[in-house]
Amino acid sequence: MPVPVTPAGATSGAPAEYPPASPAGRGMFGAQGTGDVSGYGGLVRPRRPVEEAARPYGGYFDEVRDALEEAYPAFGDAIEKVVVDRGELTLHVRPERIAEVCQVMRDDLALHFELCSSVSGVDYLGADERRLHVVYQLTSMTYRRRVRLEAAVSAEQPHLPSVTAVYPTADWQEREAYDMFGIVFDGHPNLTRILMPDDWEGHPQRKDYPLGGVPVEYKGAEIPPPDRRRSYQ
Amino acid sequence: MTTSNYATERETTEGRVFTVTGGDWDTVVSGTDPINDERIVVNMGPQHPSTHGVLRLILELEGETVREARSVVGYLHTGIEKNLEYRNWVQGSTFVTRMDYLAPLFNETAYSLAVEKLLGITDEVTERATTIRVLMMELNRISSHLVWLATTGMELGAISIMLYGFREREYILDIFEMITGLRMNHAYVRPGGVAQDVPDAAIVKIREFLIMMPKKLKEYEDLLSGQPIWIERTKNVAVLDVTGCVALGVTGPVLRSAGLAWDLRKTMPYCGYETYEFDVPTHPDGDVWGRYQVRLAEIRESLKLVEQALDRLKPGPVMVADRKIAWPAQLAIGVDGMGNSLEHVAKIMGQSMESLIHHFKLVTEGFRVPPGQVYVGIESPRGELGVHAVSDGGTRPYRVHYREPSFVNLQALPAMAEGGLIADVIAGGASLDPVMGGCDR
Numbered sequence A: 001m002p003v004p005v006t007p008a009g010a011t012s013g014a015p016a017e018y019p020p021a022s023p024a025g026r027g028m029f030g031a032q033g034t035g036d037v038s039g040y041g042g043l044v045r046p047r048r049p050v051e052e053a054a055r056p057y058g059g060y061f062d063e064v065r066d067a068l069e070e071a072y073p074a075f076g077d078a079i080e081k082v083v084v085d086r087g088e089l090t091l092h093v094r095p096e097r098i099a100e101v102c103q104v105m106r107d108d109l110a111l112h113f114e115l116c117s118s119v120s121g122v123d124y125l126g127a128d129e130r131r132l133h134v135v136y137q138l139t140s141m142t143y144r145r146r147v148r149l150e151a152a153v154s155a156e157q158p159h160l161p162s163v164t165a166v167y168p169t170a171d172w173q174e175r176e177a178y179d180m181f182g183i184v185f186d187g188h189p190n191l192t193r194i195l196m197p198d199d200w201e202g203h204p205q206r207k208d209y210p211l212g213g214v215p216v217e218y219k220g221a222e223i224p225p226p227d228r229r230r231s232y233q
Numbered sequence B: 001m002t003t004s005n006y007a008t009e010r011e012t013t014e015g016r017v018f019t020v021t022g023g024d025w026d027t028v029v030s031g032t033d034p035i036n037d038e039r040i041v042v043n044m045g046p047q048h049p050s051t052h053g054v055l056r057l058i059l060e061l062e063g064e065t066v067r068e069a070r071s072v073v074g075y076l077h078t079g080i081e082k083n084l085e086y087r088n089w090v091q092g093s094t095f096v097t098r099m100d101y102l103a104p105l106f107n108e109t110a111y112s113l114a115v116e117k118l119l120g121i122t123d124e125v126t127e128r129a130t131t132i133r134v135l136m137m138e139l140n141r142i143s144s145h146l147v148w149l150a151t152t153g154m155e156l157g158a159i160s161i162m163l164y165g166f167r168e169r170e171y172i173l174d175i176f177e178m179i180t181g182l183r184m185n186h187a188y189v190r191p192g193g194v195a196q197d198v199p200d201a202a203i204v205k206i207r208e209f210l211i212m213m214p215k216k217l218k219e220y221e222d223l224l225s226g227q228p229i230w231i232e233r234t235k236n237v238a239v240l241d242v243t244g245c246v247a248l249g250v251t252g253p254v255l256r257s258a259g260l261a262w263d264l265r266k267t268m269p270y271c272g273y274e275t276y277e278f279d280v281p282t283h284p285d286g287d288v289w290g291r292y293q294v295r296l297a298e299i300r301e302s303l304k305l306v307e308q309a310l311d312r313l314k315p316g317p318v319m320v321a322d323r324k325i326a327w328p329a330q331l332a333i334g335v336d337g338m339g340n341s342l343e344h345v346a347k348i349m350g351q352s353m354e355s356l357i358h359h360f361k362l363v364t365e366g367f368r369v370p371p372g373q374v375y376v377g378i379e380s381p382r383g384e385l386g387v388h389a390v391s392d393g394g395t396r397p398y399r400v401h402y403r404e405p406s407f408v409n410l411q412a413l414p415a416m417a418e419g420g421l422i423a424d425v426i427a428g429g430a431s432l433d434p435v436m437g438g439c440d441r
Helices: A061-071 A095-107 A170-181 B025-030 B080-084 B092-096 B104-119 B127-155 B159-180 B200-224 B228-234 B242-247 B253-257 B288-312 B342-351 B353-365 B405-417 B422-432 B436-440
Strands: A079-085 A088-093 A115-123 A132-140 A145-153 A159-161 A184-186 A216-218 A221-223 B007-012 B015-020 B039-044 B056-062 B065-072 B331-334 B337-340 B372-380 B383-391 B399-403
Touching: A061 A079, A061 A088, A061 A095, A088 A095, A088 B372, A095 A132, A095 A145, A095 A159, A115 A170, A115 B372, A115 B383, A115 B399, A132 A170, A132 B372, A132 B383, A145 A159, A145 B372, A170 A184, A170 B405, B056 B422, B065 B405, B065 B422, B080 B092, B080 B399, B092 B104, B092 B399, B104 B127, B104 B372, B104 B383, B104 B399, B127 B159, B127 B200, B127 B288, B127 B422, B159 B200, B200 B288, B228 B288, B228 B422, B242 B253, B242 B405, B253 B288, B253 B383, B288 B422, B337 B342, B342 B353, B383 B405, B399 B405, B405 B422, B405 B436
Parallel strands: A088 A145, A159 A184
Antiparallel strands: A079 A088, A115 A132, A132 A145, A216 A221, B007 B015, B039 B056, B056 B065, B331 B337, B372 B383, B383 B399
């Protein structure tokens, strides 16, 4: 007699428990093993790795890269990768160089990214050794251009320089990234929690931090909290 | 018995008597700092009628002068960004609409534009859907600016304008209710288009609104612009110049009131704004008065845009043709709000098994979005509303971050308030128009 196996996705399936790097695009309801008999269980969609873009990038992207290469001698050391995707330019920057790169991006007359639109974090748990990425969206008001800088740090050493000296607007946004991801911005004037209470433990936006929630009874049936519901990956 | 260092004592018939002598009061007095010792720290908020929401201000005052101001946010943090990661891409609309509750259609549109960019279907969104988005966003901009005018008026002591502002805003909310089924939190703009078409009755009502609103604007200006108290409270108050704005990331009407005509609708157009005819109002002074002028002028520009959008509304689909992305049902408004239309329910339940399967798959599983990340910025009533969306190829957002103009702009409050009077903190804070639901998300 076959032993009934609880499909993994029946009890979990949440990104908090399943690093999306592996199960995303695989199967139905996150079921693994014998949980699925419909044939969808073996269906795997290929993941496209982030690839270095080849010159020419097109648009203003080449100009930006050339201007940065000219104005910033340590370009080769600081820029790990250049990615062009969906009409957006992303420069992957070595984390310890991020403040220097921002300084050049802001001050060089050919670059002139005066406005730092956004600073936020992304947790690539399971997909990247240095799982915590800090993403900076820079806007050049002079040239009407946008560029994304991305710096990756590990959860064990989540340190990188603060860009508040270059862009004062990054103050609260770095505090939010610290609050939500535990990324430490060295040199920030007041790196404290901003959205969560001061005595909160943990960093809620990390992928290994559960969503939480309680089951709710509705018309006699018990509805589990969102991160415990059966779900597609 | 112990001897006191401070007073000698002796027993009398009345009891023990202490004699205080030779106190070194001079040394004590000279140790005080006449300026700093008069400083008091005042906690304003988070529940305060004048802080424009659950915003807490910690003010260090010297008399009535603010020496230091710090704002504390987070009281309305609802974890929407985290919650999005546990719902499918379409359900995201219902969450993001609740962030900045005065500009829900902007939240939805920014989110939808980001998802569409990730899907690579930006060009497939129909013309009618885009025009409806512009129409709804501009009406929403007017309603948001009206709430700004109403609440700022109230906070500065002009109660009548509060009533008038909310009255006209209610008219716009009625229009929204006719179109989306809800006054607020619409979830109307969805990835791929909009949830349903605009009914003809709403067009008539919008036309009436276009006739009514300019007269009301004139009324507001008659009420406020020549009012000595209003002028005193706003002119040369909470000044922030262009350099300060850009350094602190302040965008929107506050930046434009300092003189820089930076409006994403013009400078980095989306939704076809480059084809509309409108101006970007600016003001040279960078004070609260300038922000008032800019916002009133923006209402007028938005009226122009609404009129142009109405003229452009040509019959056509309001969702992308791809059935894998488009919700299969033609949604309709029932007595209990928006839902599947009766015809659709009849079809999937009674006629077509395949339709039922497709409906089930799309509703429960949703569509998959190719992996990657995008950033989309739009001009909300408060400034640049940016969405950074990351997909891992699954049916749910991997990460969505909102660059909320309320959150970023609030950083400028100390720069505006320090050195001024405490009454001007209210005027300055209100002129930033922070919406705490958006700020804290």
